[in-house]
Amino acid sequence: MAQALGQQRYKCALAAIQTVHAIDRAVPIMHSGAGCAGKLDDSFGNSGYISPQLYPCTCVGEKEIVFGGNHKLEDLIENSLKILDGDLYIVFSGCASEIIGDDIVEVVSKFDDANKPIVAVSTPGFKGNNYISHDWVLSAIFNKLVQKREKKKGLVNILTGPPYQDPFWEGNLRALENLVSSLGLIPNTIFGHARGIENIKKLGEAQFTILASPWVGYESAKLLEDKFDVPLLHYENLPIGAYESSKFLRAIADFAGLDPKIVEDVIARREAEYYYYIDRFAPVFLELRIMSKRFAIVSDAQYSVAVTRFLVNDMGMFPTKVYICDNTPTLLQKKVVESANELNYGVIADVEFNTDGYAIHDEIETQDFGGSPFILGSGWESFLATRIGGHFLPISNPIEDKLIINGTYVGYDGGLNLVGDIYSVGLQMNAVQ
Amino acid sequence: MMALQLHLADPPIREERLGSIICWNGDLEEMTQAVSCGKLEHKERRFAQAGICPNGCAASNLLSIRDVAVILHGPSGCSCIGRATVGRQAAARINKSYESISYGDDMDENDTIFGAVDSLKKLAIDVIEKRRPKALFIVNSCASAVIGEDIESLVSELTSEYDIPIGNVNCEGFKSQVWFSGVDAMDHAIVKTLVKEPKEKRDVVNFINFFESERKYLSEIFEKLGVKLQFLFVNSTVEEIEHLSEARATVAVCSTLGTYLGNALEQKYGVPFLKTINPMGMQGFEIWFKGIAAILGKQREARQIINQEREKYLPKIEKVKERTAGLKAVLAMGAGYSYEMARVLQELGIKILWLASGHLDPRQDGDNIPPAIDFISKNSANNFGTIISDNQNFEIFNILHQNQPDIFFSRHPGFTVWATKQNIPAVYVGDEYLAMGYKGTLALANMIVDAVTNRSFMENLSAHTKLPYTDWWLNQNHAAMHKEA
Numbered sequence: 001m002a003q004a005l006g007q008q009r010y011k012c013a014l015a016a017i018q019t020v021h022a023i024d025r026a027v028p029i030m031h032s033g034a035g036c037a038g039k040l041d042d043s044f045g046n047s048g049y050i051s052p053q054l055y056p057c058t059c060v061g062e063k064e065i066v067f068g069g070n071h072k073l074e075d076l077i078e079n080s081l082k083i084l085d086g087d088l089y090i091v092f093s094g095c096a097s098e099i100i101g102d103d104i105v106e107v108v109s110k111f112d113d114a115n116k117p118i119v120a121v122s123t124p125g126f127k128g129n130n131y132i133s134h135d136w137v138l139s140a141i142f143n144k145l146v147q148k149r150e151k152k153k154g155l156v157n158i159l160t161g162p163p164y165q166d167p168f169w170e171g172n173l174r175a176l177e178n179l180v181s182s183l184g185l186i187p188n189t190i191f192g193h194a195r196g197i198e199n200i201k202k203l204g205e206a207q208f209t210i211l212a213s214p215w216v217g218y219e220s221a222k223l224l225e226d227k228f229d230v231p232l233l234h235y236e237n238l239p240i241g242a243y244e245s246s247k248f249l250r251a252i253a254d255f256a257g258l259d260p261k262i263v264e265d266v267i268a269r270r271e272a273e274y275y276y277y278i279d280r281f282a283p284v285f286l287e288l289r290i291m292s293k294r295f296a297i298v299s300d301a302q303y304s305v306a307v308t309r310f311l312v313n314d315m316g317m318f319p320t321k322v323y324i325c326d327n328t329p330t331l332l333q334k335k336v337v338e339s340a341n342e343l344n345y346g347v348i349a350d351v352e353f354n355t356d357g358y359a360i361h362d363e364i365e366t367q368d369f370g371g372s373p374f375i376l377g378s379g380w381e382s383f384l385a386t387r388i389g390g391h392f393l394p395i396s397n398p399i400e401d402k403l404i405i406n407g408t409y410v411g412y413d414g415g416l417n418l419v420g421d422i423y424s425v426g427l428q429m430n431a432v433q
Numbered sequence: 434m435m436a437l438q439l440h441l442a443d444p445p446i447r448e449e450r451l452g453s454i455i456c457w458n459g460d461l462e463e464m465t466q467a468v469s470c471g472k473l474e475h476k477e478r479r480f481a482q483a484g485i486c487p488n489g490c491a492a493s494n495l496l497s498i499r500d501v502a503v504i505l506h507g508p509s510g511c512s513c514i515g516r517a518t519v520g521r522q523a524a525a526r527i528n529k530s531y532e533s534i535s536y537g538d539d540m541d542e543n544d545t546i547f548g549a550v551d552s553l554k555k556l557a558i559d560v561i562e563k564r565r566p567k568a569l570f571i572v573n574s575c576a577s578a579v580i581g582e583d584i585e586s587l588v589s590e591l592t593s594e595y596d597i598p599i600g601n602v603n604c605e606g607f608k609s610q611v612w613f614s615g616v617d618a619m620d621h622a623i624v625k626t627l628v629k630e631p632k633e634k635r636d637v638v639n640f641i642n643f644f645e646s647e648r649k650y651l652s653e654i655f656e657k658l659g660v661k662l663q664f665l666f667v668n669s670t671v672e673e674i675e676h677l678s679e680a681r682a683t684v685a686v687c688s689t690l691g692t693y694l695g696n697a698l699e700q701k702y703g704v705p706f707l708k709t710i711n712p713m714g715m716q717g718f719e720i721w722f723k724g725i726a727a728i729l730g731k732q733r734e735a736r737q738i739i740n741q742e743r744e745k746y747l748p749k750i751e752k753v754k755e756r757t758a759g760l761k762a763v764l765a766m767g768a769g770y771s772y773e774m775a776r777v778l779q780e781l782g783i784k785i786l787w788l789a790s791g792h793l794d795p796r797q798d799g800d801n802i803p804p805a806i807d808f809i810s811k812n813s814a815n816n817f818g819t820i821i822s823d824n825q826n827f828e829i830f831n832i833l834h835q836n837q838p839d840i841f842f843s844r845h846p847g848f849t850v851w852a853t854k855q856n857i858p859a860v861y862v863g864d865e866y867l868a869m870g871y872k873g874t875l876a877l878a879n880m881i882v883d884a885v886t887n888r889s890f891m892e893n894l895s896a897h898t899k900l901p902y903t904d905w906w907l908n909q910n911h912a913a914m915h916k917e918a
Contacts (some may be wrong), residue, residue, distance in 0.1 A: 001541065001544070001549075001552060002538040002539055002540050002541065002544050002549040002552040002553065002556075003538065003539045003552075004536060004538065004539075004556050004559065005509055005512060005536060005537035005538065005539045006534070006536050007516075007535075008509065008512060008513050008514075008535075008537060010509060011509055011510045011513045012508040012509045012511070012513075013508075014510055027901075030483055033486050033488075033575055033606035033607050033612065034481075034483055034484040034485065034486050034604070034823075035484065035485050035486020035487075035488065035489050035490075035606050035612070036483065036486070037483030038483060038485055038486075038489075039486070039489050039510060039511075039514075040510050040513070046847075048851050049901055050901050051847055052481065052483060053482065053824060053846075053847045053848065053851075054482055054826050054827070054901065055482060055483045055843070056481070056483075057481055057482055057483035057484070058481070058482065059481050059483070059484065059610065060575075060606075061607050061608075061609075061610055062607060062608065064607070065579065065607055075479050076479075076480060076481070079480035079914065080480065081477055082903065083480060083827055083902060083905075083906040083914075084902065084903065085901055085902065085903045085904075086901070095507075095508060095545075095574070095576040095579070096576070096579055096606075096607050099579045099580065100579065124508075124542075124576075125507070125508030125509065125510040125511065125540075125576065126508040126540050126541050126542050126544065126545050126576050127542055129509055129539075130543075191796060193618070204781055265533075294797060323754055329537075333883030346462070347840060355539065358563075358564065359911065379516055380516060383516075383521075384834065385592075386449060398515070398516060400515075400516060400518050
């Protein structure tokens with residue numbers, strides 16, 4: 001059923017082109033309107049080896065609506081292989097081509113003999129949002145490229161939320177790799193610099209997969225378990241800061257059957273370093289004149305859970321309310337609420353699932369922050385913060401006034417980055433008030 | 434050519450109305466000859482790259498108005514029309530608040546089978562009653578168009594119940610291959626829904642532009658001509674738009690942008706629309722400014738301003754021109770700006786090798802040849818390659834590769850990097866006022882000198898990146914994917 005989407009934070013299923021964009025040398029081919037690529041793959045950092053301006057597209061027009069576009073798609077794929085040098089080609093369908101009944105799977109099957117892999121994935125915008133379609137495109141790619149292989153000891157796949165939809169995606173993956181490496185394991189990720197198709201093929205050789213995400217990405221990670229015998233550790237949080245990172249490392253060690261002593265040594269070393277820095281800066285956190293201890297979050301499940309747990313369990317703060325706007329499927333909402341509430345000292349996070357940002361803002365305006373309001377979320381929340389004289393830090397899509405190049409809030413160092421950014425916001429406000 | 438059919442539910446698209454095309458290859462002389470005898474044939478492509486859709490264009494332009502609500506009836510990708518950053522920044526520059534709001538209705542699979550006008554109606558009522566916008570526009574999408582949703586009836590129903598203007602824009606993405614058709618659809622809806630009958634003539638000139646970065650300067654020089662400027666649509670309000678019919682004249686910074694609205698106001702309310710080249714460069718500024726002064730009867734004041742500008746900037750321009758003259762350039766811009774910019778570059782002694790324009794309108798709505806094309810066809814220093822290419826990166830990339838110009842100019846977002854990675858200096862002409870008048874010409878000239886002088890960033894980047902096009906493609910003619918008609 002249609003619902004009110006006010007101040008949009010996600011996009012439609014076809015925005016899974018961004019997932020493919022994050023795979024080095026993969027080329028999205030679009031059987032859609034001309035404008036879909038530019039609109040859906042519009043995040044900062046969207047150039048690189050290829051950019052949405054280069055995606056082959058059938059540019060569906062009135063003619064295709066009337067006569068069908070299968071033939072045009074076939075021509076397009078044939079020439080895409082000749083013109084663009086890629087390792088992997090993914091054919092996406094859009095709303096119009098699906099409604100008129102074009103069959104991309106059949107068209108793609110004509111290229112079974114091509115010397116590069118081509119995968120078809122049905123992604124009409126009306127079929128869901130890009131948090132869900134991220135899973136569809138990964139499943140389609142895994143089905144095509146991954147094979148059941150002999151397992152390599154210590155090799156661990158790491159998956160998390162959708163690239164680009166998560167503006168911190170690349171920094172997050174590198175930070176998760178660091179955490180996994182610190183235990184003596186070998187991380188395998190598929191997105192970003194120098195990963196790509198070879199790493200996708202290695203997915204089947206891993207000892208297990210870690211999915212660090214409340215709910216997004218489960219279907220494709222589970223496929224690796226069910227079809228390719230790669231066991232899944234579904235860790236329902238993206239770890240930020242010392243408390244959550246240590247918990248994460250223990251969960252991995254436990255799942256991998258590592259010697260607890262090794263893990264505890266790593267944790268002790270990392271925590272000592274982390275708290276050395278916290279100690280030096282603690283007076284700022286304790287005494288900043290105008291920052292209260294209460295915060296509101298308006299974000300997706302991944303950042304709502306991760307940042308709530310960090311701010312409560314690491315920094316001793318309190319959520320006024322947590323708004324999750326990613327259209328989390330109803331059946332999964334209970335688990336997300338539970339994960340957001342893994343909080344110390346009986347602190348409770350009041351979680352609401354809502355896609356209408358205007359309604360959320362109305363409510364936040366009435367909340368008691370015990371001082372100047374502090375809101376974490378997307379760029380939309382910056383307008384709210386300005387209006388009500390609060391502090392604001394962007395943590396999730398859309399972020400339009402900050403460039404996140406390889407930045408991350410994940411892990412021990414990531415926690416320091418986040419706390420540094422939060423109090424920098426406070427310091428700027430301090431100067432003017 | 435027929436007059437604009439302002440009574441229709443939607444305007445005919447540019448392909449039907451103006452004979453617009455998005456694919457053609459030749460040179461300036463061939464093109465202008467074909468334009469003048471109406472024989473410009475569109476070609477199909479065997480391979481194309483993604484571009485821009487008219488739907489998003491209409492919706493996001495509506496949101497540059499400061500106090501409206503826009504509901505996009507479609508899946509969540511279509512309604513993802515951003516946070517109106519430009520509108521907000523522009524409002525902040527003049528100390529006004531931006532109050533417009535945007536909603537999508539997240540159309541899903543069920544809705545494509547059973548329709549979703551009922552839930553759209555609920556949302557629209559909710560938005561009108563709770564958010565109290567000054568006007569509401571409902572924009573359709575590919576999905577809602579293919580399943581035949583009747584938004585117009587809903588709009589009539591709502592109009593009878595509420596006392597704010599409510600309009601609809603039917604411009605689904607597949608309807609036109611020319612994204613400017615989206616601007617026309619929006620202008621059509623605005624003239625139908627918002628603009629009121631004139632009560633009095635006012636000393637105001639409607640000024641159609643994109644981002645109004647020279648608002649202050651323009652306001653000052655037009656004040657000397659005795660008029661205030663009504664900038665459209667960034668920073669405009671519903672109340673201001675209601676009075677467009679009372680203006681002394683309409684001018685546009687880009688006639689490709691302004692053709693529909695300018696001619697509609699002329700046709701329906703007798704507000705003259707200035708049909709000349711735009712104020713970019715030196716000749717452009719003089720012809721354009723004298724043109725508007727003539728309508729206002731202020732030729733003397735205009736000459737005075739022009740003389741002041743010449744005195745102030747011409748000696749500096751002549752000096753920097755010593756360094757721009759002789760450079761060879763390729764440029765890729767919109768259907769109007771490409772020819773406007775070609776004229777400006779020739780003023781700086783730059784030789785155009787190839788020009789790529791995003792589409793071509795052989796005629797505009799006033800039944801005139803686009804002024805910038807008309808001007809350059811009569812005044813160009815040389816004949817040059819001309820391709821109509823709707824942001825087709827692979828064609829422009831190929832032209833750059835095979836011609837190795839000294840410099841590339843682009844107004845297509847995301848294109849300059851592809852020249853830079855080929856070690857060709859690139860200038861992004863994102864701001865429509867970059868080269869306006871004598872002052873802007875000097876700024877552009879300096880920017881060009883900078884771009885060809887410090888090549889560090891370009892050389893660093895190009896040395897560390899690999900290009901995605903195959904050698905096979907780079908050795909083809911850039912028009913090799915055009916089908917024979």
